[in-house]
Each structure stands twice: as structure tokens, then as C-alpha cells.
Amino acid sequence: MSIKKSIILIIIILLIDQISKIYIKTNFRLQESVEVFSWFQIYFIENDGMAWGTKISDIFSFVNDRTAKVALTLFRIVAICGIGYWLYDTTKKLKPNVLILAIALIFAGALGNIIDSVFYGVLFNDSYMDVASFLPExxxxxxxxxxxxxxxxxxxxxxxxxxxxxxxxxxxxxxxFEPVFNIADMAISTGFIMLIVFNKKAFPKKES
Incomplete structure (x- = not known):
């Protein structure tokens, strides 16, 4: 799997992720839901922390929420740079396709959530009482x-x-299943599951 195909996959996932988020943000109020099936709902919530809504300040009480938020976002940016280099290095060395695909999924998902963390506070007003606007005056x-x-x-x-x-x-x-998630989370989870399930194919042992 070439770097070009990886980039195309990443762009497709990012587009689906961001289009779905922008649609929800500009058409739903916070905690508004629509039942699609009895077992599936579109339910709008916002997460300003880590996985499952955990905050750094929940773990380290001496860190205030705003400082913790910036620290988490900066950590994610550093991490995505590392994942990006891992993807480039893996494709350059012609590693197994399953490994390249898994890394590309993780990269796309992580980048999708970073876009929210970095820019959404500036691009939208809040969704508490009404539907948010894009680039409000x-x-x-x-x-x-x-x-x-x-x-x-x-x-x-x-x-x-x-x-x-x-x-x-x-x-x-x-x-x-109680957690609420997004397309980016699905990409990250799928990538990690692939690394676990296809571990031997992703990291084949070198013949001595």
C-alpha cells in the first residue's frame, strides 16, 4: 500500500468525519437526539477531555481544566506528528499492507479529533440553547x-x-453500549483492533 493510497484514505475519512460533525453541530442542539433504529441513535454531545470524557484534571487535581485542555491538545499534536512519521517510514520500507492500513486509520481518526480540539472553539458558537452557527459574527x-x-x-x-x-x-x-463516539473514534478503534487481531501479519518475525 503506497503513501499516495494512504493519503487518499486519510482524506476520505477526514471528509466523512468533519462533514458529519459540522452537520450535527449546525443542525442539533446539545444533547438533542434522533432515533434511527431502536438500537441506534444520533445523539449530540461534546467531549472536551480524553477517552470516555475523562479530563486530565480528574486525574491531577492541581491542574485546572483550561490548562489541562491545552496540554492535552498539544500532546495530541505531538502524537499525530509521530504517527505521521511512522506511517511514512512504514510505507517507505514496504511493510505489510495491514500495518500501513491500521496506521493510516489511526492517523486519520486522531487528526479528525485534533481539528475539533484546535479549531471548533473559534469556528462555532455554543450549542446549549440553540443550534450553533459556523463562523458567527x-x-x-x-x-x-x-x-x-x-x-x-x-x-x-x-x-x-x-x-x-x-x-x-x-x-x-x-x-x-453506553459511550457516544464519532467517525474519527471508529477509525482509531478499527486501526488498533487490526493491530491486535492481525499482529503476526502486521509485525512478521524476521527469518534468521
Missing amino acids: EGGYDSLLHGKVVDMLYFPLFEIDLPQWMPFYGGKRFNF
């Missing part, structure tokens, strides 16, 4: 590097009441 909801990631894909496949005897969670309602 009054300015965006926050400054550069303080944007929130748009999530919208929600799959509440089923709910069950957990038995009382179960430790910690007994008697509580369990919803599977």
Missing part, C-alpha cells in the same frame, strides 16, 4: 486549542437490571 464559544470534540453515534443495544448479588454494581441499570 460574535465569535466562537472559546479560543484556539480549547475546542470540544463532537460526538454523535450512540448504540444503546440493550439494557438490563444487574442482579443484587453482584459486587459494586448490583441492582443498577446496565446499558450496553
Whole structure:
């Protein structure tokens, strides 16, 4: 798989990811949802932290939210540069296609979420009371590097009441699958799953 094909794949994923996010941001209010099927909803939320909405300040209480947000965004930018070099080096050395494809998916997904984190605070106003506007006259909801990631894909496949005897969670309602995510998250997850499932093909052992 050539670097040209990798770039085309990355561009396609980025376009799908950003078009879906911009559509949701400019057509839905925050926490508004539409049921597509009983097991699938379009549910608009925003995430200003790490995976599952975790914030750095939740882990390190001495760091305030805004400083943590900038630190996280800058870390993501550094990480995407490393992933980009890994992709270039992998294609240059003609590594297995499954490895190149996995890295390209991870790169595209990471870049898609970085765009939100870096620019969305400037490009849109907030979505709390009304549908957001693109490039509003009054300015965006926050400054550069303080944007929130748009999530919208929600799959509440089923709910069950957990038995009382179960430790910690007994008697509580369990919803599977609860996290809300986006196209970029899907690309990242798919890339990592490929690396795990096809590990031997992605990293073949050299014959001695």
C-alpha cells in the first residue's frame, strides 16, 4: 500500500468525519437526539477531555481544566506528528499492507479529533440553547486549542437490571453500549483492533 493510497484514505475519512460533525453541530442542539433504529441513535454531545470524557484534571487535581485542555491538545499534536512519521517510514520500507492500513486509520481518526480540539472553539458558537452557527459574527464559544470534540453515534443495544448479588454494581441499570463516539473514534478503534487481531501479519518475525 503506497503513501499516495494512504493519503487518499486519510482524506476520505477526514471528509466523512468533519462533514458529519459540522452537520450535527449546525443542525442539533446539545444533547438533542434522533432515533434511527431502536438500537441506534444520533445523539449530540461534546467531549472536551480524553477517552470516555475523562479530563486530565480528574486525574491531577492541581491542574485546572483550561490548562489541562491545552496540554492535552498539544500532546495530541505531538502524537499525530509521530504517527505521521511512522506511517511514512512504514510505507517507505514496504511493510505489510495491514500495518500501513491500521496506521493510516489511526492517523486519520486522531487528526479528525485534533481539528475539533484546535479549531471548533473559534469556528462555532455554543450549542446549549440553540443550534450553533459556523463562523458567527460574535465569535466562537472559546479560543484556539480549547475546542470540544463532537460526538454523535450512540448504540444503546440493550439494557438490563444487574442482579443484587453482584459486587459494586448490583441492582443498577446496565446499558450496553453506553459511550457516544464519532467517525474519527471508529477509525482509531478499527486501526488498533487490526493491530491486535492481525499482529503476526502486521509485525512478521524476521527469518534468521
